[in-house]
Amino acid sequence: MSTPVTIADLLEDAPTDHAWSPLPSAPTSGTARPAGRPPLTVTVVWGDLPEVPADLHVAGHYQAVLPAAAELALDIAISGGPRRLITEHTKLGWIDAQLGEVTYFPCRAGRVRSAAIVGMGPMGTLTERRAVQLHRSLLGEVMGLGHVQTLATVLIGSGTGNLTVAQAARALVHGFGGALRSQAPSAVASRLTEVLVVEIDRLRAEQLVRALTEAAAEQTSVRIAPRLREERSGSLSPQSAAVYALTALTGLTGRTGTTPGEPGRPGGGGPPATGDLLGEVLAGLDPTIRDRVREQLGRLADVDRTDLTLRVRRTVDATEGAVPVRVSALSGVGGLRWAALTERATVPERLVPVDRDLLRQLVDRLTEPSAEDARDLPDLLSRFVVPPDFQQLLTDEAAVLMELDQETALVPWEFLADVKQHSGERDDPLAVRTPLSRQLRTPYSRVITEEVDAGPLKALVIGDPGDPEKGFQLPGARNEALAVSTQLSRLGVEVTLFVGAADSSRVAGILPATRLDVLRVLLAGGQHIVHYCGHSSFDASASGVRSGWVFADGLLTAQELVQLEHPPRIVVANACSTSRLAGAGRAAPSTEPLPGTPWGSPQALLVPSLAGEFLRVGVAHYLGAGWRVPDDQATSFATTFYTHLLETGPGEPEHTIGSAVHAARRALYRGHDGSSYAPASARHEPPDAAPDRQRNSTWAAYQHYGDPTDPFVSARGD
Missing domain, CATH: 3.40.220.10 (Leucine Aminopeptidase, subunit E, domain 1)
Known part of the structure; x- marks a missing residue:
């Protein structure tokens, strides 16, 4: 019995580096060149x-x-x-x-x-x-x-x-x-x-x-x-390897090819004729299928290999380190303007006509959504605003980086899903299967800043700094700050911790969180990470949007940080909106657009406005929650994020920031966060906290602004 022939064996007879058949030189007739100048x-x-x-x-x-x-x-x-x-x-x-x-x-x-x-x-x-x-x-x-x-x-x-x-x-x-x-x-x-x-x-x-x-x-x-010049640095992609494998297979069909004398090609030297080699390759197939395969390979034998294009799908494990798919979704006259750039593809601009009122309703319902809306509306989002030829680019083959403006940033793109045609199948959401991050287009450039000096990793953690007399006390935020501080310390980070307002109940041995003390630590520099958990607010007035973190003694905004020479690399803010317009003293109605915007949800406006403020002063990565997140899930997300970011094994490359966000999202989505799913009263949350029916969508609340492929290069010299 003869030894079976495999595709790998056939590849040995595929065209080699030195089997290139010269192409004819360009004709010398045509457009004249200036006299005396060689081509x-x-x-x-x-x-x-x-x-x-x-x-x-x-x-x-x-x-x-x-x-x-x-x-x-x-x-x-x-x-x-x-x-x-x-x-x-x-x-x-x-x-x-x-x-x-x-x-x-x-x-x-x-x-x-x-x-x-x-x-x-x-x-x-x-x-x-x-x-x-x-x-x-x-x-x-x-x-x-x-x-x-x-x-x-x-x-x-x-x-x-x-x-x-x-x-x-x-x-x-x-x-x-x-x-x-x-x-x-x-x-x-x-x-x-x-x-x-x-x-x-x-x-x-x-x-x-x-x-x-x-x-x-x-x-x-x-x-x-x-002739093609060859360097040792060249490579062979999986797609090209598949084409060469097919080329080798067609050489066994006996068809007459277009390149005589080339090894492994139809009509060329090919493998020795020792029996039906193609039959041995196809021996495991049903005879009917085997005959059809032989027929189709015969047709393929007449096609030049440079005319073949195959798509080989990569697994989700290959996403880290892959070139991201960059998608631009910007507001324009009459709709949204889209463009895309992948490792090998650029798609020209597309304009998708979008009714702003319908889009606003969709944004409102996907911001802190019910379980039903979180299940049913992501497919509508993908079909309603994403161009059909862009939908095939949004896969788990690589990280996705979305370039957004201040309006399109309000859309919860983390809910994007694969569009299925009449199959009824539901895949995991895109942001669960691959890193999905955002980049904010602003009218200003990032200021010139310097990285934090080399030395041990340092973090500033701030928890529950609001005024309890105004109803801004958040016991869950205190617990999150303490848990994050403990986790970062375990991972070898030097932590500066501020918890609670000066006139609130105090945690023994921990300083209260005041704007002045926080600003003192930030302006001194040296902080690689800043983690904030508490309330945030913004002023959506005619003069523009001004956002910041709520302290008992006022609002801390990026304006107070303009003198920051060494901004932190990462800012993580689990901050829920006060839902108040500055100076108005009333809740912003969700049915009316906010001043200066077409949107009605103040919570949806919060993260993009905060991200814009901090990115402006030189922060490279901003990670915030787009709506209220249950305390235990907020803590789980933060600790998973920092563990993935900072805990690497011997010889293992540092993880990217996008992959750390992705790991934390996936943990919440798959229920691996250890949540007790206790009622709100047992979690000591305020009466208006997100109900349990919304807990299954908190993974989508977290928005990351920054390059998902950016590694967290530690300052420890490793």
């Missing part, structure tokens, strides 16, 4: 951008979008420590990234000697025509640099849903051709002779050679190198 050679390189030798390395950059993929690899290569140059400049608002604008960065010792990024404009706006302008501007700039002979870049703008590989290739060739036809003296004197277009995935690199060769067929100023 610019464009070579596709299979490798990692920072590892490919060149005089200048360039990646594309969207406005206000943190680096990912090739740009992130370049950022890491040029940065000498945990603070990445391009990432930090993006956070600080220092990169304008207008279309075609080139920004240069210094480089440390290494393979990358000089680095730059070229602006791609706002996310979702890059068309083929604009990409031509980008490449023309880029090459014109580089030709003006007297020392650059070799430029290494990537195929900027390519990806499913935005520019195809063919479109991006045409844009590069036409843009470069336009720059080369320029009669500017700098172009004539340029030393630039070669542009390396680097692609880390092998199959996609083959696709680039083909697309660029076809795009340059009518060009004489741009020549495409006929």
